[in-house]
Amino acid sequence: MAQMVPLSSDSPAVKHFEKVVGSTLQVVPSTCDGAFGQCYWNVDKFVEKFGGKAAYGWLVFQRWGILAEAVHHAVVEMPDGSLLDVTSSRVGTGDKIGFLRDDSVIPPRDFPIFIKSHFFLLKECQPAEVLIALTHRQNEIDAALVQAIKSAGMPFKLGENIELPEGDHVDELLAELEQNRTEMSATIRLLDLNAAAGL
Numbered sequence: 001m002a003q004m005v006p007l008s009s010d011s012p013a014v015k016h017f018e019k020v021v022g023s024t025l026q027v028v029p030s031t032c033d034g035a036f037g038q039c040y041w042n043v044d045k046f047v048e049k050f051g052g053k054a055a056y057g058w059l060v061f062q063r064w065g066i067l068a069e070a071v072h073h074a075v076v077e078m079p080d081g082s083l084l085d086v087t088s089s090r091v092g093t094g095d096k097i098g099f100l101r102d103d104s105v106i107p108p109r110d111f112p113i114f115i116k117s118h119f120f121l122l123k124e125c126q127p128a129e130v131l132i133a134l135t136h137r138q139n140e141i142d143a144a145l146v147q148a149i150k151s152a153g154m155p156f157k158l159g160e161n162i163e164l165p166e167g168d169h170v171d172e173l174l175a176e177l178e179q180n181r182t183e184m185s186a187t188i189r190l191l192d193l194n195a196a197a198g199l
Contacts, residue, residue, distance in 0.1 A: 013068030030085035
């Protein structure tokens with residue numbers, strides 16, 4: 001998979017995301033300590049141990065020189081007002097991230113929450129458009145599975161396997177999830193190959 005590359009402040013994608021979010025890009029140092037994909041819980045653990053508070057917003061990056069993305073993210077606002085990323089982001093060298101502050105969405109911690117990313121095409125690319133659609137659908141399926149778990153009264157504990165309720169609806173979601181992931185993997189491979197060939 002292509003490396004996630006930081007976006008410069010003068011990138012048209014950043015200008016687009018700033019307009020959508022209503023915030024200005026900040027470069028935030030990163031400790032790279034917390035588990036990837038668990039930013040909200042990483043922040044909670046850090047704040048409990050060292051102080052500060054959670055700050056929410058969007059992690060911005062690009063891949064293949066084609067597709068820019070803003071992913072919902074949490075960092076720590078230190079007591080002095082500075083920001084610190086405590087999650088392994090896999091963006092660039094990992095020692096800093098591009099971040100757009102946006103505290104309008106505060107995710108609950110009892111279950112995973114799936115917030116749709118913002119995308120921006122740096123140039124026309126049909127496979128990238130397909131990947132955007134597949135990513136949005138993945139988000140919808142994941143959210144539907146979490147809702148099924150919550151409706152069944154089943155618990156969620158970070159780091160443990162999630163038990164799924166039985167039923168045709170869940171089976172259909174799982175089948176669609178597997179198909180969607182297969183299509184996403186194939187699309188990412190195509191984008192990787194095109195990038196390697198200079199296309």
